[in-house]
Amino acid sequence: MLLAYCFFILPAQAERGAIMEKIIELKNISKSFDGETVLDHISLDIYDNEFITLLGPSGCGKTTLLRMIGGFANPDEGDILFMGERLNDTPPHKRNVNTVFQKYALFPHLNVFENVAFPLRERGVKKAEIKEQVMKMLSLVMLEGFAERSVTSLSGGQQQRVAIARALINHPKVLLLDEPLGALDLKLRKDMQQELKKIQKSTGITFVFVTHDQEEALSMSDTIVVLSEGRIQQIGTPTDIYNEPVNAFVADFIGESNILDGVMPENFKARFSGHTFSCLDKDFAPGEPVDVVVRPEDVDIVPKDEGMLSGVVTQVTFMGVHNEIIVDIGGFKWMIQTTESVNVGEHIGISLDPDAIHIMKKSKYSGVFGDYSSYSNELDELSDPGGEE
Amino acid sequence: MKWSSKLYTTLIFIFLFAPIVILLVFSFNEAKSLSVFSGFSFRWYEELFSDEATLESLKNSLILALSATVISTVMGTVAALGIYRLRKKWYRALLNTVTNIPMINPDIITGISMMLLFVFVGRMFSASTSLNFWTMLIAHVTFCLPYVIFQVLPKLNQMDGDLMEAAQDLGCTPFRAFFKVTLPEILPGIITGAIMAFTLSLDDFVISYFTSGNDFQTLPIRIYGMTKKTVTPKMYALATIIFFVTLALLLLNNLVDNDDSRKLREKKKKSKAELLEE
Ligand SMILES: Nc1ncnc2c1ncn2[C@@H]1O[C@H](COP(=O)(O)OP(=O)(O)OP(=O)(O)O)[C@@H](O)[C@H]1O
Ligand SMILES: [Mg+2]
Numbered sequence: 157m158l159l160a161y162c163f164f165i166l167p168a169q170a171e172r173g174a175i176m177e178k179i180i181e182l183k184n185i186s187k188s189f190d191g192e193t194v195l196d197h198i199s200l201d202i203y204d205n206e207f208i209t210l211l212g213p214s215g216c217g218k219t220t221l222l223r224m225i226g227g228f229a230n231p232d233e234g235d236i237l238f239m240g241e242r243l244n245d246t247p248p249h250k251r252n253v254n255t256v257f258q259k260y261a262l263f264p265h266l267n268v269f270e271n272v273a274f275p276l277r278e279r280g281v282k283k284a285e286i287k288e289q290v291m292k293m294l295s296l297v298m299l300e301g302f303a304e305r306s307v308t309s310l311s312g313g314q315q316q317r318v319a320i321a322r323a324l325i326n327h328p329k330v331l332l333l334d335e336p337l338g339a340l341d342l343k344l345r346k347d348m349q350q351e352l353k354k355i356q357k358s359t360g361i362t363f364v365f366v367t368h369d370q371e372e373a374l375s376m377s378d379t380i381v382v383l384s385e386g387r388i389q390q391i392g393t394p395t396d397i398y399n400e401p402v403n404a405f406v407a408d409f410i411g412e413s414n415i416l417d418g419v420m421p422e423n424f425k426a427r428f429s430g431h432t433f434s435c436l437d438k439d440f441a442p443g444e445p446v447d448v449v450v451r452p453e454d455v456d457i458v459p460k461d462e463g464m465l466s467g468v469v470t471q472v473t474f475m476g477v478h479n480e481i482i483v484d485i486g487g488f489k490w491m492i493q494t495t496e497s498v499n500v501g502e503h504i505g506i507s508l509d510p511d512a513i514h515i516m517k518k519s520k521y522s523g524v525f526g527d528y529s530s531y532s533n534e535l536d537e538l539s540d541p542g543g544e545e
Numbered sequence: 546m547k548w549s550s551k552l553y554t555t556l557i558f559i560f561l562f563a564p565i566v567i568l569l570v571f572s573f574n575e576a577k578s579l580s581v582f583s584g585f586s587f588r589w590y591e592e593l594f595s596d597e598a599t600l601e602s603l604k605n606s607l608i609l610a611l612s613a614t615v616i617s618t619v620m621g622t623v624a625a626l627g628i629y630r631l632r633k634k635w636y637r638a639l640l641n642t643v644t645n646i647p648m649i650n651p652d653i654i655t656g657i658s659m660m661l662l663f664v665f666v667g668r669m670f671s672a673s674t675s676l677n678f679w680t681m682l683i684a685h686v687t688f689c690l691p692y693v694i695f696q697v698l699p700k701l702n703q704m705d706g707d708l709m710e711a712a713q714d715l716g717c718t719p720f721r722a723f724f725k726v727t728l729p730e731i732l733p734g735i736i737t738g739a740i741m742a743f744t745l746s747l748d749d750f751v752i753s754y755f756t757s758g759n760d761f762q763t764l765p766i767r768i769y770g771m772t773k774k775t776v777t778p779k780m781y782a783l784a785t786i787i788f789f790v791t792l793a794l795l796l797l798n799n800l801v802d803n804d805d806s807r808k809l810r811e812k813k814k815k816s817k818a819e820l821l822e823e
Pocket of ligand 2: 218219220334
């Protein structure tokens with residue numbers, strides 16, 4: 157996987173900087189509320205035509221960052237540049253940026269048509285032209301027949317689309333979306349993800365998308381920015397972030413991962429769980445302590461005696477395409493996804509290819525995310541409610 | 546159970562409306578008697594409309610009520626916006642309590658304290674008479690203000706807080722955004738507040754009594770003055786008219802409110818429809 161990274165992702169990243177035009181630059185942005193630091197020296201470049209996602213747990217400052225780009229919050233420190241010009245003191249109505257609010261914020265006293273026409277009327281566009289543009293926009297979001305409907309009579313998904321149409325009608329350079337799909341049910345959310353992506357491709361407008369749903373971020377984005385506690389943890393493409401998390405936080409937040417304590421005795425060698433594995437990582441000091449990530453789907457199950465490590469299966473969950481199993485290996489509970497069928501109590505061996513192992517530098521997040529023992533405990537308690545006590 | 550609640554309702558209605566019905570009937574009585582209805586006539590209405598002093602006081606009352614309504618509605622709306630914008634919870638609670646005081650304070654205390662204030666300030670500037678139209682207006686605005694605030698504030702709290710930002714995001718200045726988005730949202734509250742202010746001001750006797758001078762008499766004060774002598778049936782006629790005007794205002798208010806609750810019902814219907822869609 158590192159090879160793939162070198163050949164495909166690195167050039168793509170170089171390209172991202174070289175060819176595309178920077179639309180928004182955040183330079184060393186800090187912000188605190190009531191003495192509590194919410195954004196801590198954030199620097200980020202957003203490029204033209206890009207679908208960029210701010211991803212992070214609740215309270216990490218995503219909305220605050222978005223509101224700064226929209227003009228509804230001011231950084232305490234640092235600058236926001238829009239196409240090279242300082243934007244800090246420009247009021248929201250003068251920014252060439254529009255927002256899709258989490259709860260849509262449609263104007264209840266106006267019907268669908270008037271909601272979408274609102275920005276045009278503010279600009280004094282001629283009546284005939286307003287009608288034409290609004291109708292075109294409504295057809296883009298597939299709401300042609302709804303022009304005269306009251307917005308309060310629409311379903312969540314329809315309101316969502318009105319909000320998008322209204323935000324797009326001024327053809328902003330950048331569209332800000334704050335968890336726009338958060339209020340929709342799962343199926344509708346999947347449909348809207350695709351639609352949003354399509355709209356972004358066809359309009360060529362830069363989307364800055366906020367979510368705390370990592371799957372959504374992985375499937376939609378060109379670039380993901382992982383935030384935690386007001387700091388950027390990692391910026392990269394979805395594959396980049398998934399395959400090469402920089403620290404334990406990113407590894408844990410994006411997808412499932414077994415995060416183990418290890419050392420790098422030498423280049424291309426990693427030692428953890430009492431075994432030395434070959435891997436593809438280098439440039440660590442000899443004997444340096446590291447965090448090791450192994451994704452559940454990268455673990456191969458082999459007969460007990462042939463494995464590099466071996467352990468006892470403590471839990472098997474049927475997930476449809478694969479089984480999700482928890483294996484106790486020397487006290488550490490691994491999560492493994494496999495298509496093979498194994499039984500609880502069975503002794504199995506596991507084997508790891510060099511590219512299944514990813515090495516990360518130690519960080520403040522090391523050791524914060526344990527193994528999957530709590531995961532199995534939870535389920536044990538569920539199945540056996542009257543157990544202890 | 547059923548018949549007892551019916552009886553209860555009937556009794557309440559009798560108690561509520563019997564006096565009004567008697568008033569209404571005897572305002573059309575030909576004679577002056579309060580016990581014998583001797584024939585239908587508009588006599589007292591005619592007399593009422595030829596009584597200059599009463600008409601003058603009615604005009605005064607209307608002028609005062611309208612001015613107090615306009616001023617307290619504007620001030621109350623602005624005050625509600627101010628309270629709504631406050632971030633600090635305790636500060637907001639404090640302001641709420643302070644605005645509450647004129648509402649729960651007995652009228653007679655508000656009246657006396659206002660009078661004292663006006664006389665005191667008047668003495669300071671050594672004015673000959675310190676009580677006049679303006680002192681009454683100030684007093685009326687003071688007691689109407691909280692009612693407006695308490696009608697507008699809930700509407701602001703119900704409103705989606707992102708609406709103002711959305712309007713600005715779409716090209717409005719903050720000032721324009723208020724008129725384009727916030728105002729239509731809170732208008733029902735403002736109208737209800739204005740109607741309440743108007744009726745309260747029109748109706749007020751106690752506070753007016755303490756804060757009025759000799760040159761500006763309102764209708765309730767005049768009626769009070771007349772009852773000290775003999776009550777003529779033209780007062781019934783006047784009271785009947787006022788009752789129907791108030792009733793009309795009440796109905797108007799309910800129309801505004803109904804509009805609101807219809808929106809709510811639509812919302813409920815919509816969420817049901819969404820559930821069905823799944
Ligand atoms: N106006 C404000 N006043 C005080 N604190 C604020 C304000 N806005 C945000 N915060 C605080 O800043 C922190 C980050 O908030 P923010 O809304 O940016 O988080 P978020 O990443 O969008 O979270 P979520 O996923 O829950 O929406 C939170 O702790 C929040 O309480
Ligand atoms: Mg948020």
